[in-house]
Amino acid sequence: MDIRSFTERLFAKGREHDFQDMEVYVASRNQFRVGLFKTEIDNYTLAESRGLSFRGIINGGMGYSFTENFDDDSIDILIRDAAENARVIDSGDEEEIFAGSPQYVELDSYSVELDKVGAAEKIAWSRTLEQAVYSVDSRVFTAQVSMGNGSGETVIINTKGLTLSHKGNFAQGFVSVVVKEGEDTKSAYGFVADRDFSKLNAEKLAQKTVEEAVSLLGAEPVESGTYTVVLRNDVAASFLATFASSFSAEAAQKGMSLLKGRVGEMIMSPNITITDDPHMLERPGSAPFDAEGVATKAKNVVDGGNLTTLLHNLKTAKKDGVLPTGNAYKVAYNAPVGVAPSNLYINIGDKSYDELVQEMVSGLVIISVQGTHSGANPVSGDFSLSAYGYVIDNGQVVRPVNQITIAGNFFTMLSDVTAVGNDVDFGTGTIGSPSLLIGSLAVAGK
Amino acid sequence: MLSIPLLDDIIAAALSTGGDFAEVFVEDRFSTALNMVGGKIDSAVSGREYGVGVRIFQGNNYVYAYSNDYSRDNLIKVAKEAAAALPGVSSGMTLSFMKHATPKVNVIGILPHEVDKQRKVALMARAYFVAKDYDPIISQVTVRYLDEDQHVQIANSTGLLVEDRRVRTRTAITAIASKGPEKQSGFYGPGAHMGFEFYDKINIDDYAREAARIATTMIHADYSPSGRIPVIIDNEFGGVIFHEACGHSLEATSVAKKTSVFADKVGEKIAADIVSAVDDGTIPNAWGSLNVDDEGHATQRNLLIENGILRGYMIDQLNGRRMGMPATGNSRRQSYKFAPTSRMTNTFILPGRHTRDEIIANTEYGLFARYMGGGSVNPATGDFNFAVNEGYLVRNGKIDKPVRGATLIGRGSEVLLKIDMIADNLSCGQGMCGSVSGSLPADVGQPTLRVSEITVGGRKGDK
Known part of the structure; x- marks a missing residue:
C-alpha cells in the first residue's frame, strides 16, 4: 500500500466533507527479537506494522482519528471519526496545521549496516551473552537473555505543503539474572544499546549484571x-x-x-x-x-x-x-x-x-x-x-x-x-x- | 476476519518447517478516548487497530510474527518467514476447522458506536462538575472516557476456530486539591466488560465524589510515619496487594521457568489458613472477564489458594507444555502486537468471617490503607511496593488522622502468611495490568484484611 496515494485520496475525501487544513502522521516499524533461556531459543519475534493518524480542521475545531487498516472503507471511517471528534472538542485552544520551519538539521539516525546484520549473528551474540552470564559466577541460577533490533520511520504530510520524514534504527541486548545462595535470591538486569552492532559488548554486560546481582546477596x-x-x-x-x-x-x-x-x-x-x-x-x-x-x-x-x-x-x-x-x-x-x-x-x-x-x-x-x-x-x-x-x-x-x-x-x-x-x-x-x-x-x- | 481457505494456507505455511502447532490471531479493534480538563474536552481520538499475528510452537519454544498488511501474499510470506526460524521439515498435517460456538459470558447491551459522542461528553461533564463542586479546595479535575470494541478471530492447527467480540468501557476521574504549592490527587476509575449500559448500572456521581473526597482528605493530611507496623488494607482496589505480590508469581510465565517463589509448591502451605483466593474470568461483564481467552479457550474460575494451601496456577498453552499441565483459560495479550501468555483476569481473595469494624477495633496501632494506588513486584524475589492513595493512622482501635505519602513494601510470600484477619465485604476494583504480553484490563479484589506487619515507608521517621 502506497502511503502517498492513500493520503491523496484521504485529503480529497476530507475536502468533500468540509475539512480545511489536514495532516497525516504515519509511523512504520520493523522489529526483530530473539530470546534465550537455558540455551534454547524460547522466543523469536518478527514484526512489521504501520499506523496512520489523521487530523484536520473542520468548523474551526481539530478532529483526530487513526487506522491500521488501509482499505477504502478506512478512508470513510477516518473522515467520519475526525469530524465527530472535532465537534466535541471545546477547549477553545486554537490548534494549527504547521506549514514548516525555515530549516531542519540533517540527522543520520539510520544505519544501513545494522539492518544487514542477520538473525544468525544476533543469535550468536545472545549465546555469547548467555554463556558469559553463567560463567561469571556459580551462583547464577537462571538468566533470560534477549537481543533485538528495530527500525522506524515517521512521515508527516499536510495540506500546507509540508512533507517530512525521518528514519532511525537501533539494536539492544538485554539480560536479567537471578542469583541464589541458599534461600537468598537476588536479581539484576542490564542492557546495551547501539546503532553499531559491533559495539555491543556481551561479556561486559554479563560481568556488570551478574556482579550487581551477587553484590546484593545478604x-x-x-x-x-x-x-x-x-x-x-x-x-x-x-x-x-x-x-x-x-x-x-x-x-x-x-x-x-x-x-x-x-x-x-x-x-x-x-x-x-x-x-x-x-x-x-x-x-x-x-x-x-x-x-x-x-x-x-x-x-x-x-x-x-x-x-x-x-x-x-x-x-x-x-x-x-x-x-x-x-x-x-x-x-x-x-x-x-x-x-x-x-x-x-x-x-x-x-x-x-x-x-x-x-x-x-x-x-x-x-x-x-x-x-x-x-x-x-x-x-x-x-x-x-x-x-x-x-x-x-x-x-x-x-x-x-x-x-x-x-x-x-x-x-x-x-x-x-x-x-x-x-x-x-x-x-x-x-x-x-x-x-x-x-x-x-x-x-x-x- | 480472514476466510477459512486463507487461514488454512497461513497455518500450512507456518508448519512448513519443524513447527508442531500453529495459530493465527486476527484483531480488528475500534476505540474512542475522550479527555476532559477543566470541564472542556481537550482531546478526542478514535480509530481502528488492525493486524494479524502468527504463532508457531516447536516443543517448548515459539516463534511469533505479526503484520498489519493483511493481503494474502503478505500473510503467507509472514508465516513462511516465521517458520524459517525453526529447524526441521513439515510432518504434512491436514486440517479441517471446527468452528466453535463462543460462550456468551458477557452480554453487551448498547454498543459504544451506537451512542452519540455528545452523550459520552455529557457523562464526563457530570463527573467533572460533581468532583469540582465537592469542595473549594479542588483546583482541577480531569475525566477520561474510554470505550473499545474488539473483534478477534482465532484459528489453530488443532482445527479450533473461534470468533469473539469484546466490548469495554471505563471512565477515570482524577481530582486535584491544592493548598499553596502543595497538590494531592484522588482517583477513581470504574469500568466493565459492557457497553454504554454500564452507566445506567452505576451512578458516575458517586465515583466523582469519592475521587474529590480522597484529594480533599489527603491535602489536609500529614506525612505518614514509617516503620514496621500492622496494616489494614480495605476491600476493593486494596486487592492490588494480592495481584502484585502473589498473583504475578502464580502466572505460568514465571512458574514454568521456576523463577517464581511458588514454583513446585502445589499442595503446600503458602498463606495463612484464613486465606483463599481465585482467578475468575467468567464473572459476567466484569472488567477482566472474557468469553474466550486469546488462545480461543473458554475462561474458567480457577482456585489458586484454599485455606492457605496452594491449589493451582494460571496457565497458557505453551507454559502448560513446559509444566505438563493443562491451560486454564488465562492466555491474554494486549493486541496482535503481542504473543499471548498466562495473565490474570479477575483475581481476588475470598471473604472471611470478620467485619471491617471488628478489624479496626482490634488494632491498637497501625495504618489503615483505605485506597491503594498502583505498585510493582520483582517476580524473582517477590519484593513488592505499593502506594497508599488514602491512608489513616489507627490508634486504640479507632481510625485517627489521615496520612499521605505512605508506601508499603515487602515480600509476597511473607505477607500472605501474615494476614491475620479477613472481613466479609469482598468487592473488586478495576486496573490496567502491565506485563510481558502488554497492558490488560484486570479486576483486583478482596475483603478488608489485616496484615500483622508490613514495612511502611513515609517521610516521618517517628510514630
Missing part, C-alpha cells in the same frame, strides 16, 4: 532515619524521567506542574543544569522535527539551578506567548499531540562515582528504585519508593541494603545536591543523569 534493611545518599546515575535518571512532565508547559497550563509561572526562578541547586538535546546521534530520542513538524533544537531547561524555559508545542507556546521549543510529542502514532522532552539529561559535574561515595563518608548508595509509576506523584513532586543499594561507611561499601523506602520531594531533593558526578548514564533510553550526592533523605527500614 541484603538487609537499615534502621529508619535520615541518611546522606548517593543516587547512582541510572537511579538519578529514573527520577528525572518520573518528574520530567513537570517541565511540560502543557502540564503547567493544566495546573499539573509545580513549575507553572516559575521560569526565571531558582528551582534547584546551582550545580544542576538540565539540557534537552534532540540532536544526539547515539540516542533514540533524536529527530530533526517534532510530532507537529516543528524543527527541534537543543536548549537548557535548567541552567545553574535556574528554570530557563518550559517545553512547548505549538498550542502551549501560543497560549504562553512564546516560541515553540520543538517538543510536540505523541506517545504512540495514534495519541493526541502532547509535550515531552527529546533526550533530557542532567549535565555532568567533576567528581567520579568513587569520589562521590568517598565524599559522602557514610550513608547509602541507591542503585535501584521501584514503583516510580505509583509511589511518585509527578504533580506534587512527592515520592516514597522502594529501594536497594549499599551501606557506606568511611567511604567504603560495608554491605548491601534492601527492603527500604526512600521518601521526599523531587524538587527539594534536587535543591539539596551537594556534588554531581561525571558519569552520565541514560538508563532505559532518552533520559540521563550522572550520579548525585544528596544531603539528606528520609529512609524507612527496620
